[in-house]
Amino acid sequence: ALVAAACSSDDTADTTATTDGGGTAATTTTTTGGTDPGPGDGGGDIGGTFQTALVADLTTDNFWAYLDTESSVHNGYVLGQSHPALYTLSVPDFLNIPVLAAGEAPAAAVDGDGYSATIPLREGMTWSDGEAVDANDFVFTFDVVREFALGSNWLSNTPETVTSVEAVDDYTVKINFSEEPGLSIYQNGINFLSILPEHFWAPVVEEARGSDDPKAALYAASGAGEPSAGTNIFDKWEQGAFASITANPDYYYEGTVYTTYADLSWAQRNGADIDEVYYGSGSGTELSSYADGPFVGEIIYSEYGSQDAAYLAFSEGEVDYVLNPSGIPTGRREELRALEGINFAINPSEGFRYLAFNLRKAPMSDPAFRQAFAYVIDKEFVTGSVLGGAALPIYSLVPEANAAWYSDDVNKWGFGLSEGERFDTAVQILTDAGYTWSTNPEALKDEDGNYTGVFIDGEGMKSPDGTDVPEVELQTPGPGYDPLRSTFATWIGQWGERLGVPVDVNPTDFNTIVDATFPPQTEESVLEWDMYMLGWGGGDPSLPCTSHQAFFGADQDAVTGGGFNTPGYNDADFEALSDAFDAATDLTTAREVCRDMESNISENLPYIVLFSTPITDAWRANVVFPIEDVLGGINGFPNAWAGQVLVTE
Structure with missing residues (x-):
């Protein structure tokens, strides 16, 4: 699921997972001495407690809401291990592999005026209350999403060209398409739809139908008591204090060992009824291998509300x-690092931090205004000189570590220019667009024409229509939540003021920013924000431009579509590229279109992508994670290994 985060940030291609001593971490992890059950040896007794800290509070225990209006990474940590899909991505190689489906996804075939795919399901998978997970749950989930017009992640996994889904029988689903589906529609779209238990939610849905606002009524319902088909069961939530999940002793894949081989084949085997190989021979040199759990009896998520408090507790x-x-x-x-008994890992991130503009209102709606900011924001200066290399400047949404999809062919506004050159270029763009000042902004030069580093701030700035440029608010998480973003925002505010733009930098709570900018929004409420800084993580690294569609597609508008397009971006060229991406049935074509989508966003600037940081994790030595070397870090996909982590004595 895409999650609005303080988020993981982007990456660097040459960082690798390291142990405390600086060596490369092994991707196959077993317990000390090989005597205790745990990751890598195929299961064992469930026991112990994994104590974790959250740096921001949960906002819901409702899975429907979590994938829409409450789609924060912190909710995902707690709620993200309980609902299956037909397929998911393997870790650490992000291959498309079956969960509820009984095998590889069959090709979609012509069916009347459209296409369809019929997928057999596994028998024997149950919810934690003993009810079977079957085709009816899949159909129920899809139908509720469509009937209640659920947004955000639900939109991405129920694409418009999926016309309907059917339960052929209890263990067979048929998916109907209006046209031949591409990868983002079928294999990495509808097949990734999270499945909810019909027998638990049907009464809630029926009651919500009778309300004035069915979607709001559905999201207001508590998820307490919902059965799980994942490794863990949601147990309790004391708001502002903690939440907990417990082990699901009836988890279908408990004890299954997942192995990736050098030929990139992938196998899942449990020594009994599961012995499956995909994408190759399933033999030879092993790149990674770990066992599914759960291995701990309970995971507690204590809500600390800030990084400072959380790391003090650690x-x-x-x-x-x-x-x-x-x-x-x-x-x-x-x-x-000065503490004893602590392990470390450093990994490239799959996310990024960004500055978003509200394109529905001036002056943010003016491309010249956004271009001027893109020129004066010196990412290399802030990340290098101010932050001391703690962050990495980036220009694209796809991280460089995702080499198969990364594109360097984007507009790097101002890259390589001096501070004075950046400033003069920005002023010229604004001047050419019709902006004026009572005191013109100027970068002073000496008698030889060299920039002195002294600037005259613009004053009395007027828009092309002659009206005063209004004060614009830049909302950003405060230093207690993300000091890097807070520092960046301060500099952006100063550069804006130098241009003559009155900028109010407002450090505020993460959830406050999300509530102000993400769905649900109205035509009136969406005009209450100007610019904000947040981050993204949790996308699909195997088909990353599905995120671009979610962030910038016209049908994903936060007001009219209930999606993640908070800026209100609506560009005909981007829409054509999005359609081409949806139609791509092979990876080569999809990658070519994805690179063009990256270029479009870098030119038109609904976001200015700012920076990333390598993800550094630390954990107590009695905690064993199955894999330490993974894009996005240990606490990224899949939710800090809640179902596979082991805590020893």
């Missing part, structure tokens, strides 16, 4: 691990 031994999508802040790393 330092004092109150928790085993801090769930922070940004990783450990630079200022905390040496402090934590």
